[in-house]
Amino acid sequence: MRTIQKSVISADCTNRQDKPNSHIQNLIDCFKPYAEIFETNNKQIFNYSDRDENTIFILLEGSISLYRKHDNMILNSESAPFIFGMSQQSTSPEYLFLRTQEPCLIGTLSLKEAHHLIGENKLWESLAKLLIYTIARVYAHCAKISQLSAYEIIRYQLLELMNESPEIRDNTTAANYIISRTFLSRSGTMRILAELRSGNYIIIEKGILHGINHLPLKY
Numbered sequence: 001m002r003t004i005q006k007s008v009i010s011a012d013c014t015n016r017q018d019k020p021n022s023h024i025q026n027l028i029d030c031f032k033p034y035a036e037i038f039e040t041n042n043k044q045i046f047n048y049s050d051r052d053e054n055t056i057f058i059l060l061e062g063s064i065s066l067y068r069k070h071d072n073m074i075l076n077s078e079s080a081p082f083i084f085g086m087s088q089q090s091t092s093p094e095y096l097f098l099r100t101q102e103p104c105l106i107g108t109l110s111l112k113e114a115h116h117l118i119g120e121n122k123l124w125e126s127l128a129k130l131l132i133y134t135i136a137r138v139y140a141h142c143a144k145i146s147q148l149s150a151y152e153i154i155r156y157q158l159l160e161l162m163n164e165s166p167e168i169r170d171n172t173t174a175a176n177y178i179i180s181r182t183f184l185s186r187s188g189t190m191r192i193l194a195e196l197r198s199g200n201y202i203i204i205e206k207g208i209l210h211g212i213n214h215l216p217l218k219y
Helices: 021-034 111-120 124-147 150-162 166-171 174-179 186-198
Strands: 036-039 053-061 063-068 073-079 082-084 096-100 105-110 202-205 208-212
Touching: 021 053, 021 082, 021 105, 021 111, 021 124, 053 063, 053 111, 063 082, 073 082, 073 124, 105 111, 111 124, 124 150, 150 166, 150 174, 150 186, 150 208, 166 208, 174 186, 174 208, 186 202
Parallel strands: none
Antiparallel strands: 036 105, 053 082, 053 105, 063 073, 063 096, 202 208
C-alpha cells in the first residue's frame, strides 16, 4: 500500500445526517390507518407512479434502496422507519424506482392523500424535517462520488455499509455495494479493498465486510 496519511477515522463516525426519527414516526402514525400495508419479498421492485397517480411508500420494517433507472445506480438506501416519495412533490418520478434489500413490511398511500392528511393534522414541520434529511442524504452521496478520489469514495461507501442493517451487510459484498452506488470499476475497487484488507484496515471474509479497524483519510 502507498504512503498513508496518518489521520484516521473510527468506524462509528460518518457524515450521515441525523435521521429525524420522531418526525418520521409522526408522519407514519398519521398515514398508517389509511395505507395499504403488505409484506414484500427481497429485491422486489416498486415504481412511484401508478396509473398516473404518485404513490408514497411507508417503510415499517426492513430496508429499501432508491435507484436511478437509466444506469441502476443506487442514490440512497434507508432502513425502517422511513417514507419514500414525499420529495416527488411536483416532478415526474419516472426516472427512479425502489427495490427492497430484504423482506419488508410496507404501506402505500397516494401522494395526494398524504398531502391532505399532513394539512389536516398540521404536520408540515415533520414533512419539512423528512424532506431536508432526504435531500441531504442524496446530495451527500452525489457530492462524494463526483468530487473525491477513488479511495475516498470507497472509504465513504465502506463507512456507509457499516451503518446498514445486518441483513444488508451479511448478504452484500463490499465490492457490489460500492460499485452499485458509484462509477468506479470493479477491478479498481477490488484492488483498493485488497490493499485495505492486507493492511488490516478492514475485516473482509468472502467479500463480506465484517468490521472496520480504522480508515486513513487518504492514501
